[in-house]
Amino acid sequence: MSRQRRIRSTFVAAARAFTRRKTAVFFTFFFPILLILIFGALVQTRPTGGGLFAREPAYYLPGYLGIVVVFTPLSRVGSTIARHRDGNRFEKLATTPLRRWEWLFAHTLVNAVVIGLAGLLLFVLVLFVTGAEVVVGPGLLALVPLVVVGVTLFCGLGAIIGRVADSQDGVIAASNSVALPVWMLSETFVPPAMLPAWFRPVTDVSPLTYFSRGVRAATEGGDPMGSLLVLAVLALGIFVAGAVAVPRTE
Template identity: 25%
Template sequence: MNAVALGLDRTVLELKMYSREKESVFFSFLFPILMLTLFSVIFGDVMDSSGSPMNAATFFLPGMISAGILLTSFQTMAMSVAVERDDGTLKRLRSTPIPPVSYFLGKVGLVATTALAQQVLLLAVARFAFDVDLPDTASRWLTFLWVFGLGVFAGTVLGTAFSSLASARSAGAVVVAPMLILQFISGVYFAFTDIPTWVQQIASVFPLKWIAQGMRSVFFPDELASMEMAGTWEHGRTAMFLGVWAVAGLVLCVLTFRWFKRGTT
């Protein structure tokens, strides 16, 4: 219980530090909200995958939600842990009485709080600024919750593991570049059916495509499921892929996490 209490205290501290890093707040928390606003204002109405007109905010909302999940989890963890390892923060924490689990609970608390706040703000902007119809059935909201939960968990553990590949100086390029590529090939900014088939197959290996597909099943009408690669929403396969990535990320965390910068002890 003491470790949990310290973890809650660490969460508050993490949130304070996060709020002071303006670049992180913009590129991980506010970026999807800004992009949804820009696309909605610029495009007005667009054609969905079946060729029918659709409110632009409705069309882009699932993609922005999906990108936001990985930005607040994977990108935040990969960059913050890499910086803290290089500047000696992790080394100092390791030499204090604070249990290691409290540090990780603080990071999980940071991701959970920012991801949830971002989703609430995204949905509020979509509903009240652009008149997007939100789901009106419990089953759709349940789908939203489990896709969101699995996506955040997978992004958090994968980001922690990925931090071992980055340094404070290279974190921006090493972390942001793959995230940007995945957003373009996973149906975040374009209709997934407009992406070449071989690129779709590459995107299907990674979690962002499945998060985006899961979110489309929440906000798009059921008839648009026929435009997906398999012609259905594939909820079972979505859960399987996200679950596999979550477990793989957790294993990689255990195997690769380092408290000290390379070359130091």
């Protein structure tokens, strides 16, 4: 079997597994929508006031997109590895020509498609619900590689969490422990000026910070390529580490 056929077969199997899990579909698509309705329509922003939501609505677009870019890959890939370990699936896969990076690449493709669709839905909803204004131009096209690269990075991190955690419950706990602070403190909902001076350099360590900067530059008519390049380098390194972490046997 050729490499393309191996990846395609794994992709199809992973896609079917996702659609069969109704809870995963719900939280991927409808939970972020609920947050937009709460924060965008009920809480709203106060551009002339103070507080957490003191910026223009478009400022928080990376935060809304980050919900699916961070949480979904971490939990899905990590939980899949935990389930495969419990069912001794990796021992069976070890007898096939499928390589670890091919397995992770196929699952990353599934996440990229699913999260791409969810991200498009969120983007449109944010524009209509919050009244966010974006600069329409070629820069908006950079949103596609930003999402794909971001998903790749957190799929790799999810694989590492799935290898380290000893159960599906452990994966969920670890994923939430990593995702929540990263999501909140990576120049998404909390502007750097609101953070203590000693903590601000820490945000530069977070990969999601470069995702946020890239999305913000793409929607404001700026140049997102610098942030995209940094994110791509980080994604490559973490994806390789994640591929190495995918178990072969237990």
